[in-house]
Amino acid sequence: MNSFEQYLPQIIKSLKATYGADFFNSLTLQLNQVIGADYTFIAKLDAQRNTSQTISLVSDGEILDNFEYSLHDTPCADVSGNAVCIHPENIAVLYPNDLLLIEMGIEGYIGTPLQDSAGCVTGIVVALYKHKIKNADFIASLFELFSGRISAEIEREEKQQQLTKLNATLEEKVKLRTAELSDSIENLLFTQDQLIEQEKMASLGGLVAGVAHEINTPLGVAVLSSSIIKETLLKLSADLEKNTLSKYELQHGLQKIKKIEQAMSQNLSKAATLVKNFKQVAVDSNSDDLATLDLIRWLPGLVASLKPTLNNQNINITTKLPNKKVSFVTCPAHLSQVISNIVSNCAMHAFDQCQETLIRQIQITLKTKSSGISLSISDNGMGITKDIQRHMFEPFYTTKRGKGGTGLGLSIVNNIVKGALNGELMVRSSAEQGTTFEILLPYR
Ligand SMILES: Nc1ncnc2c1ncn2[C@@H]1O[C@H](COP(=O)(O)OP(=O)(O)O)[C@@H](O)[C@H]1O
Ligand SMILES: [Mg+2]
Structure with missing residues (x-):
């Protein structure tokens, strides 16, 4: 050893x-x-x-x-x-x-x-x-x-x-969690898409309801008028048959028919205009198709279709347009979605805490520029605080949760203006003075 x-x-x-x-x-x-x-x-x-x-x-x-x-x-x-x-x-x-x-x-x-x-x-x-x-x-x-x-x-x-x-089980756990997370993100995105679709449909649905209500009145007048005319005609022809029709009665009857026919045709054409305007807005409201619009005619049509709902809330909507024809190539479905979202926001939020005596106004102003058009939608409501402005374009941000707000309106507006319409969006607002959303859209 x-x-x-x-x-x-x-x-x-x-x-x-x-x-x-x-x-x-x-x-x-x-x-x-x-x-x-x-x-x-x-x-x-x-x-x-x-x-x-x-x-x-x-x-x-x-x-x-x-x-x-x-x-x-x-x-x-x-x-x-x-x-x-x-x-x-x-x-x-x-x-x-x-x-x-x-x-x-x-x-x-x-x-x-x-x-x-x-x-x-x-x-x-x-x-x-x-x-x-x-x-x-x-x-x-x-x-x-x-x-x-x-x-x-x-x-x-x-x-x-x-x-x-431990490492292996940790890795397994991380993999599992990652898979779960990406699943729930996918689900969330899907839900978000669904909600956005629902919001679009809801604004269309609101429009339909408003228009239907508005058409009902002139149609009601027309139906009543037609029955009065029928009654008068029956009476006149019966008297004629019995040889008891005096000249005075005939004149009186004809005058009555003339007056009522006037009211009837006025109301029928009012209904026809409403349907025509509504068709412009609603048809293809989900399509991306481009069209050349004459904004001077198109905008009032859109405004007319928004009016019924606004009238119910005592809000006056007006347009300020250039004197000449404004030909503009755009996607009408998207443009009307943007405008009606902003307008329905004014109706829903701007006049919340305003004085009873305030005359509630929304004005849509169209201006042409060298590079494109500018569309401003202004209200004279309570304005939007800086704090809300910071978040209002975020999806699901709303100050009316549980009271009809989804928080998707402005997020859709922002997406459409900056995406599909390739434009810019600006907001000016001051307390008690109101808010202006300005959209700048370039020529295509
Ligand atoms: N014209 C306006 N006046 C005052 N506040 C507004 C106006 N437009 C939008 N807002 C504010 O922006 C928020 C976000 O709007 P939006 O995305 O359309 O969601 P929602 O209308 O469902 O609440 C609203 O909850 C509201 O607080
Ligand atoms: Mg909204």
Whole structure:
């Protein structure tokens, strides 16, 4: 064993940068050679199952396959109880039930426990000899010398395995969460699209309701007029048949019919105009089609279709237009959506806290510029605070949640103006003076 002093520094040096299986194998190989054992191994203990599993096993200068064995009736069981076991000879007599040792023809046994940082025995390092061991105490001290480093390495490896496992489950969790998140984002986007469609439909629905209500009045007058005319005609023809029709009665009857027919045709043409205006706004209200509009005619049509709803709220809407024809290529569906959203906002929000005596006004002003047109929609309401202005174009921002607001109106306006219409949108507002939304649209 004089070679030991010569080997020790070399062993320590060779172990310096090795970890895990490399470390265990390299150490076991070198120890096996230095102590001249027939078998040298390092094993991990499983206290619950009372078994031992080699993690490095060397014989004859070679690494053998690892194996697991039961600790029952073995010297290793004593080692696992935290005792250094030194049996230089007669091991088969001392442990007659350890058939494995007997089968292997083992004579001498040295085992040292390996303690983790908490003081628990987690492994053993063992040397087996087929002959009597001469320098057993020295070999036991050598094992003890390395036991600290071995158990540290076992602990480190286990921690690393735990970490790797944790990492894998973490990664799995992150993947799962990411998938869930992207699912819910997709759902949200879908819901948002649906809400935007609903808002568009709602503004169209509002228009339909308003127009239907407005058409009802002139049609009612027309129906009544026609029945009065019918009645008068029946009376006249009956009198004529009976030869009792006087000239005065005839004149009176004809005059009545003339007057009522006038009212009837006035009301019918009022209804026809309403339907015509409404058709312009509602037809294709979801299409992207471009058209050349004469804004001087188109805008009043749109305004007429908005009027019924505004009249109900005592709001007066007027237009200020240039004197000449303004031909403009645009998407009518989008432009009417923008204007009706802004106007219905004025109706819904601008006059909320205004004095009863205020004459509520909305004015739409069209101006032509060298690069395009400017459309301003102004109200004389309460204005919009800077704080609300900062958020009002965000989808779902509303100061009327639960009271009919969806918070989508201005977000749609903003998207259409800056997107499909390729224009700009500006807001000027002052408290108690009102608000102006100005839309600048370039020529195409
Ligand atoms: N003309 C206006 N006068 C005062 N406040 C307005 C006006 N137009 C918009 N607002 C404010 O901007 C907010 C956002 O408008 P909008 O996006 O159309 O949502 P909603 O009308 O559903 O509340 C409104 O809740 C309101 O506070
Ligand atoms: Mg709105």
